[in-house]
Amino acid sequence: MSTKTSFKRIAAVAAVALTLGGFSAVSANAAINADTLTVASATATGTTSVKATAAFTSAYIAGASTDTTSVTAVLVSSPAGSVALPSVETTTTVTADTATVSGAVATNTPNATSFPAYVSGTFNVALTATVAGTYVVKLVQTLSSGTALATAQTITFTIAAPDTAIALTTAAGAANTTAFMAAGDTTTAATADATVAVAKAASTTPVATIFVNPKNAAGTDLTSATTLTATITGAGTVSIGAGSVGRSVIGTAGAMIVKVYADGNAGTGTVVISGTTAGTTTALQLTSKTVTFYGSAATITPTVVSPVITKAVTATGAITAIVTDSNGNPVKGAVVYAVSDATTVVSNTYTTGGQTSDATGKVSFDLVGVLAGTANITLTTKTSATDASTTAISAAPVAIRSGSASVASVSWALDSATYVPGALMTATVTLLDASGLPVAPGTYTVFTAAPTFSIAPSTASTLPAAVVVAAGSKTGVTTYTFNAPLVAGNLDIKATTATLATAANSAVAVTLSAVIAGGAAVDAAQAAQDAANEATDAANAATDAANNAMDSADAATAAAQDAGDKADAALAAITDLATKVSDIATQVSALSALVSKIAAAVAKISAKVKA
Secondary structure, eight states, X not given: OOHHHHHHHHHHHHHHHHHHSSOOOOOOOSSOEEEEEEESOSEEEEETTSOEEEEEEEEEEESSTTOOEEEEEEEEEOOTTOOOOOEEEEEEEOTTEEEEEETTEEEEEEOOSSSSEEEEEEEEEEEOOSSOEEEEEEEEEEETTSOBOSOOEEEEEEEEOOOOOOOBOSSOOTTSBEEEEEESSOSSOOSSOOOOEEEOSOOSSOSEEEEEEOBXXXXXXXXXXXXXXXXXXXXXXXXXXXXXXXXXXXXXTTOOEEEEEOOSOOEEEEEEEEEEETXXXXXXXXXXXXXXXXXXXXXXXXXXXXXXXXXXXXXXXXXXXXXXXXXXXXXXXXXXXXXXXXXXXXXXXXXXXXXXXXXXXXXXXXXXXXXXXXXXXXXXXXXSTTOOOSSOOBOOOEEEEEEOSOOOEEEEEESOSEEOTTOEEEEEEEEEOTTSOBOOSEEEEOBSSOOEESSOOSSOOOOOSEEEEOTXXXXXXXXXXXXXXXXXXXXXXXXXXXXXXXXXXXXXXXXXXXXXXXXXXXXXXXXXXXXXXXXHHXXXXXXXXXHHHHHHHHHHHHHHHHHHHHHHHHHHHHHHHHHXXXXXXXXXXXXXXXXXXXXXXHHHHHHHHHO
């Protein structure tokens, strides 16, 4: 049977599927056994205008090399207005098999030399839809003769409207667009932005490569549906993918690499990259990157790191400098010399070699002191004392002193004569050489032991026996801090000087004195004492009042007892009087009766007389 006939039969099967929504199983006489058709997932998602895919696998046991199967992807249903159709594409295949695709048909052919043989192929159903909605795709596996084999499978695609919010993040993220710049012309995608500073000389080789990876908020890759526009302002030119070079260029869908070129102009080139995703009408700015194009060296700005260096000792990085062009941009690759005006003091000359500036424009110089004294150091791009170049530049001279590493005298002082308890104290130690000049940086044992305190500080003392003069110091001064004692009193800090370069200053007892007074702690203690005294006075007064109250109570008790005695006497007198009154009353009653009798007798007598 010819291939042409086979495809006709497959097309016929597809037409029937579109009409009936399925296939009728017909018994096959071919020697294909154990055929399977499986899908990785029955559902898939996507975004309009962006290809969505779903995997499926076709497998069977072939009895002969002519036992070929085909899987046809048929669109069963779709949203109104959509004209998108499914297609298939090869993903991976077993080595012994040949998998081919043609439109919506995937064909599996055995490559075995002996039979029966297991045949397997993995494919993708691909759907690029422009209308949002649900799409149902049926997969049907058939023999080359057109006979249906394994059970048909269905995959449902849910296609969403395009997400126009393409957001750029500064760190790589699966759900957002990223754009990172690498230095030079490279195919290795960057994962972080590189700082790019290059010479302005025009070149057809890219000086920077920007990798753009557009994704929507759902994490869907929009590369195939996105078209970039790149515009550069300032110096430089750009291109997208294999496109033309210019100041503003538009790429093609899927081209996500922007390249930057030098155009002979110095300055900063700012690249703005925007993108338009198919299915939308909004152009979105994705990112902005900058590239520095530097010109010729125009300025050298020195920094003295070690103003005092030690004789016969190399001072590493004693002077650094930044080389910049006329725009103030760092210049890489400039050769700079450090030249001493007194080589008997500091030995650097043109013959000691120049230093080349790095990507930040920085150069660094080691200096060697020869004798005690001061030399002026000039940083220059001249190559010799007789260099008459009109483009050479020089910095203003800076002074470097070659000093002694031998201490002749030590002096120290406190930052105040009085401190409140717990206050921060600062002790300053100054080391000078025999000429009265500050010693070079280094560590010097100036006391026989760490200084002692007559009253313990509230934090540990940092005053040591060996004093460190920090690198870069030109004063020979070191400061130490600690907190004052918490109790009031006179504080003495004592030490004995070690063996110094000057005998008169060696083994000398030295003292720092200060007064610890006042302060919140002392005030609080005094307030507490005052309160205690007041409490004592109040207690004494309360005791006196209690004693007085006791005396008054005793007097009241005595008075009460005396009043009781008097009351008893009065009660007895009243009782006696009552008795006497009762007797008198009795007598009066008897007398009254007698008077009545007498009156009656008189009345009788009187009557008789009248008669």
